[in-house]
Amino acid sequence: RDPEAEKQARDREGMLTKPPGSLGRLEELAVWLAGWQGRVKPKLDRVEVFVFAGSHGVTARGVSAFPAEVTAQMVGNFEAGGAAINQLAKQVGASLTVIPLHVDRPTADFTVAPAMDEEALLEAVNAGYDAVKDRPDLIVLGEMGIGNTTVAAALSTALLGGAGADWVGRGTGVDDDGLRRKASAVDDAVTCHGDALKDPIEALRRVGGRELAAMFGATLAARHQRVPVLLDGFVCTAAALPLASLDPDGLAHAWAAHVSAEAGHRRLLDAMQLKPLLDLGMRLGEASGACLAVNILRGAIACHNGMATFAEAGVSDG
Amino acid sequence: RDPEAEKQARDREGMLTKPPGSLGRLEELAVWLAGWQGRVKPKLDRVEVFVFAGSHGVTARGVSAFPAEVTAQMVGNFEAGGAAINQLAKQVGASLTVIPLHVDRPTADFTVAPAMDEEALLEAVNAGYDAVKDRPDLIVLGEMGIGNTTVAAALSTALLGGAGADWVGRGTGVDDDGLRRKASAVDDAVTCHGDALKDPIEALRRVGGRELAAMFGATLAARHQRVPVLLDGFVCTAAALPLASLDPDGLAHAWAAHVSAEAGHRRLLDAMQLKPLLDLGMRLGEASGACLAVNILRGAIACHNGMATFAEAGVSDG
Numbered sequence: 001r002d003p004e005a006e007k008q009a010r011d012r013e014g015m016l017t018k019p020p021g022s023l024g025r026l027e028e029l030a031v032w033l034a035g036w037q038g039r040v041k042p043k044l045d046r047v048e049v050f051v052f053a054g055s056h057g058v059t060a061r062g063v064s065a066f067p068a069e070v071t072a073q074m075v076g077n078f079e080a081g082g083a084a085i086n087q088l089a090k091q092v093g094a095s096l097t098v099i100p101l102h103v104d105r106p107t108a109d110f111t112v113a114p115a116m117d118e119e120a121l122l123e124a125v126n127a128g129y130d131a132v133k134d135r136p137d138l139i140v141l142g143e144m145g146i147g148n149t150t151v152a153a154a155l156s157t158a159l160l161g162g163a164g165a166d167w168v169g170r171g172t173g174v175d176d177d178g179l180r181r182k183a184s185a186v187d188d189a190v191t192c193h194g195d196a197l198k199d200p201i202e203a204l205r206r207v208g209g210r211e212l213a214a215m216f217g218a219t220l221a222a223r224h225q226r227v228p229v230l231l232d233g234f235v236c237t238a239a240a241l242p243l244a245s246l247d248p249d250g251l252a253h254a255w256a257a258h259v260s261a262e263a264g265h266r267r268l269l270d271a272m273q274l275k276p277l278l279d280l281g282m283r284l285g286e287a288s289g290a291c292l293a294v295n296i297l298r299g300a301i302a303c304h305n306g307m308a309t310f311a312e313a314g315v316s317d318g
Numbered sequence: 319r320d321p322e323a324e325k326q327a328r329d330r331e332g333m334l335t336k337p338p339g340s341l342g343r344l345e346e347l348a349v350w351l352a353g354w355q356g357r358v359k360p361k362l363d364r365v366e367v368f369v370f371a372g373s374h375g376v377t378a379r380g381v382s383a384f385p386a387e388v389t390a391q392m393v394g395n396f397e398a399g400g401a402a403i404n405q406l407a408k409q410v411g412a413s414l415t416v417i418p419l420h421v422d423r424p425t426a427d428f429t430v431a432p433a434m435d436e437e438a439l440l441e442a443v444n445a446g447y448d449a450v451k452d453r454p455d456l457i458v459l460g461e462m463g464i465g466n467t468t469v470a471a472a473l474s475t476a477l478l479g480g481a482g483a484d485w486v487g488r489g490t491g492v493d494d495d496g497l498r499r500k501a502s503a504v505d506d507a508v509t510c511h512g513d514a515l516k517d518p519i520e521a522l523r524r525v526g527g528r529e530l531a532a533m534f535g536a537t538l539a540a541r542h543q544r545v546p547v548l549l550d551g552f553v554c555t556a557a558a559l560p561l562a563s564l565d566p567d568g569l570a571h572a573w574a575a576h577v578s579a580e581a582g583h584r585r586l587l588d589a590m591q592l593k594p595l596l597d598l599g600m601r602l603g604e605a606s607g608a609c610l611a612v613n614i615l616r617g618a619i620a621c622h623n624g625m626a627t628f629a630e631a632g633v634s635d636g
Contacts, residue, residue: 017395018402019383019490023606024579024599065337066634073633077335082626084336091613091620172337261342279597280614281342288341288621295409295613296598302409303606308400315391316384 001226001253006035009042015309025277029255029297030304036228036253037137041305044298047094049140049287050131050218051078051085054101054124054210056147057109061185063150065173068106071146075100078144078286085142085286092294094140101127101210103145110154111188114206116213121201124210128217135225140257140294141218142232142287143211143239146172152238153264154186154207158197159245160271163187169234169263171283200242208239215239223253230297232290233260233283237268244272258282258289319544319571320356327352327360333627343595347573347615348622354546354571355455359623362616365412367458367605368449368536369396369403372419372442372528374465375427379503381468383491386424389464393418396462396604403460403604410612412458419445419528428472429506432524434531439519442528446535453543458575458612459536460550460605461529461557464490470556471582472504472525476515477563478589481505487552487581489601518560526557533557541571548615550608551578551601555586562590576600576607 009031014020021027033042053075059068077083078098089096101124107115116124132139145151153167164186168179189207190197197203204213212235219240222229231237231254243250251272258278259266269276277296282289310317327349332338339345351360371393377386395401396416407414419442425433434442450457463469471485482504486497507525508515515521522531534557540547541561549555549572561568569590576596577584587594595614600607628635 016402017392017400018602022490022600022602023402024601026598026600026610070634073631074335077626077631077633080626080631082335082631084334084341084621084625087620087624088617090624091617172340277598278614280344280595282340282344283342284336284340292344292614292617295617296596296610299406299409299610299613302405303402306405306408307402308395308398313391313395313398313400315395316388 001035002038005038005040006031008040009034012040016307017310017313017315023303026300026303029300033228033301036226042301044137044301046136047138047294048136049089049094049096049291051098051142051144051287052101052128052211052214053103053144055103055106056145056151056209057106058111058150058185059147060109061111061181063182063185064146064171066146068146071144072103074144075103083286084284084288085291088288088291092291094294099127099131101214107209110207111185111192115208116205121205121213124213125217128214129221132218132221132225132227135227138228139222140230140287140290141215141236142290143215143235143285145209145211148209148235149262150182150185151209151212152235154189155203155238155241156264156268157186157190158203158207159200159241167264200245204242212239216242219243219254229254230257230290230293232257232287233285234262234265234268235285237265257293260289319353323356323358324349324353326358330358334625335628335631335633341621344618344621347618351546351619354544360619362455362619364454365456365612366454367407367412367414367609369416369460369462369605370419370446370529370532371421371462373421373424374463374469374527375424376429376468376503377465378427379429379499381500381503382464382489384464386464389462390421392462393421401604402602402606403609406606406609410609412612417445417449419532425527428525429503429510433526434523439523439531442531443535446532447539450536450539450543450545453545456546457540458548458605458608459533459554460608461533461553461603463527463529466527466553467580468500468503469527469530470553472507473521473556473559474582474586475504475508476521476525477518477559485582518563522560530557534560537561537572547572548575548608548611550575550605551603552580552583552586553603575611578607
């Protein structure tokens with residue numbers, strides 16, 4: 001990041017016509033954007049939303065309230081413009097790119113085998129890495145994949161410990177039996193893969209999924225280009241977890257946009273020391289919570305860039 | 319409100335291509351707007367922000383970190399377009415109207431006398447009531463007035479009990495001595511006015527202020543026109559408190575847009591059973607927090623109005 005732009009942005013916040021700190025996290029956001037964009041007055045002209053979709057062999061374990069074919073159907077709905085993320089991306093003035101990753105070819109059931117071989121992992125990571133081009137002002141990440149809250153729970157358990165029951169939630173709406181099946185699937189996966197899960201990338205390959213690997217790749221590409229990132233819900237945050245496990249500073253360019261209603265998300269954010277911007281009981285995925293937060297960032301930079309200083313306005317500064 | 323539009327809007331939420339409830343509070347917001355606007359698909363074409371400004375005799379007690387003349391200076395800054403609310407109103411596509419209420423003529427110091435006589439109270443309430451014209455789609459309320467977090471604390475203490483120390487906070491940034499002076503001023507006011515404060519309107523006259531009376535009037539006018547309202551921070555919420563005290567359903571048309579960092583606000587929201595949308599550590603007033611939340615409402619209706627149903631999209635509904 002650019003420490004000089006960050007410092008000048010912080011100084012500017014102190015001169016604007018408001019009591020110091022009174023815009024709260026809006027001030028932090030403006031300074032954060034300034035640092036990563038290398039601009040004292042950040043801009044959000046080019047905001048790009050990426051939704052990655054993948055299919056999961058673990059759905060055979062009865063871990064979702066919806067049938068696995070809904071993943072492909074929802075990709076069609078994204079392409080036709082009918083999903084929540086289509087409306088939200090339009091509302092915040094962002095482009096939307098949907099990237100299906102072999103949705104007709106599920107990963108292996110990770111309770112008995114690695115979800116992906118190395119080639120499949122690399123292909124998915126690259127799909128995400130290559131999506132981030134020419135340094136946009138901000139990227140917003142999200143996903144679609146029936147069964148993938150179980151995948152996120154497995155990856156969280158692998159890298160942060162605990163049992164499956166600590167990390168699973170109701171996802172799209174499973175009943176109590178479904179919740180028990182999810183917890184068992186996670187526990188079985190951890191038993192099956194054992195110590196191999198200690199390596200973050202190997203954990204992503206063995207108990208991850210294609211859309212998670214792609215979000216991991218996109219987050220990494222954003223870091224290399226110094227592009228700020230908004231993370232969405234539980235699955236998206238879990239996809240970024242291997243970066244945090246590899247490097248404690250690995251997600252300094254990313255902000256948790258919201259905490260979802262999915263049970264494991266708050267626990268995961270706490271473990272990763274990410275403080276979410278919004279808490280609206282959302283649990284849809286699709287980058288919906290992250291996209292909604294784009295306008296909070298727009299508000300932050302509108303104030304930061306447009307307000308008068310005490311000197312300009314002739315206001316006494318206390 | 320319109321129960322038929324509300325019911326149809328709720329039914330529509332259940333048909334859209336997402337797991338039921340997965341948009342969380344966005345779904346509640348869309349249904350709430352539908353009910354008050356009387357439209358199954360609500361709109362936010364005409365959003366009006368009102369900022370009322372007033373001066374307070376209690377500033378003589380040393381309750382603010384800023385001198386009293388800053389109120390008039392900030393009105394000038396609003397008119398010149400340099401304040402936070404100017405940037406935020408523009409960013410959310412809302413009109414902004416600033417209504418100064420005799421800022422050159424402070425209310426009486428309410429620690430020793432009623433803040434306003436009946437004529438002054440009525441004039442201020444009417445200024446707010448008359449500001450709401452021709453049924454806008456949404457109004458957003460806020461204020462400016464050096465010393466008015468002490469006023470809000472006094473009104474909260476009068477109507478909800480407790481001591482001054484329970485309700486005062488650092489406002490624009492007073493030190494520990496300032497905080498003690500604020501608590502004493504509130505306690506002195508409660509002692510001075512005694513049982514007269516049991517009547518909500520009389521409390522508003524005796525320990526309120528002009529901008530609070532105007533926000534009370536605007537909230538009442540909105541109710542009469544069935545216009546939904548976004549409330550801002552501690553002072554704005556305290557101004558609406560007399561309506562809640564008079565009628566438990568009196569604020570059903572209003573939503574707390576955010577919880578501010580001012581100490582008393584969360585306590586006040588809890589007492590009024592209002593659940594804020596945002597929690598971003600803001601404490602500026604000026605309708606800034608409420609204005610920021612307008613885009614959350616825009617996101618809610620974008621999804622509600624624009625998403626495909628399961629039947630339209632050919633997606634299995636679980």
